[in-house]
Amino acid sequence: KQEVTQIPAALSVPEGENLVLNCSFTDSAIYNLQWFRQDPGKGLTSLLLIQSSQREQTSGRLNASLDKSSGRSTLYIAASQPGDSATYLCASDSGNTGKLIFGQGTTLQVKP
């Protein structure tokens, strides 16, 4: 049974810092790994999708990497801004139905 874990649970950084959020999963037989952003009381916004054949994906200041053999993914945020403050969720897709298994999230606070 796939389990997804995110470390740290919370992170507070000053504006401008580069930071890394970690995601680990127990079953390396995944199809995709997807990163989401969730603002308080809101829905999930897809940030990046890494397919199993890919090693990384980039979008603007965000870069996500995937290492299936070690069961890890990282989300790198460059030059963080207060507007990046949110909860970041990773989710793995292990089956052929597209079911996503979520981590508990990392709540990020970027201080001005």
Next chain:
Amino acid sequence: EPEVTQTPSHQVTQMGQEVILRCVPISNHLYFYWYRQILGQKVEFLVSFYNNEISEKSEIFDDQFSVERPDGSNFTLKIRSTKLEDSAMYFCASSMNTEAFFGQGTRLTVV
């Protein structure tokens, strides 16, 4: 930009009542999902739906839950007799085949 829309945004219901949560997935998507998030907990998978039938469901999705795609555009989740523990944020999602897109959620409060 296409998006998944959910209605209502917030619903309060009495225990034992039936509720229907509504979703309009992105129009050319083929796979549809419901997830829920109890306050302070992980997002949990409920059910996936493809080709007009359930393709997978979780242990949470018992006989009190059902899904329907009645008219080719809407996708609904029905809870027949709500319990206090059904209080949660319910998210609908859709995908073409890889990246999943989520709606803004319906906050269900059972009193």
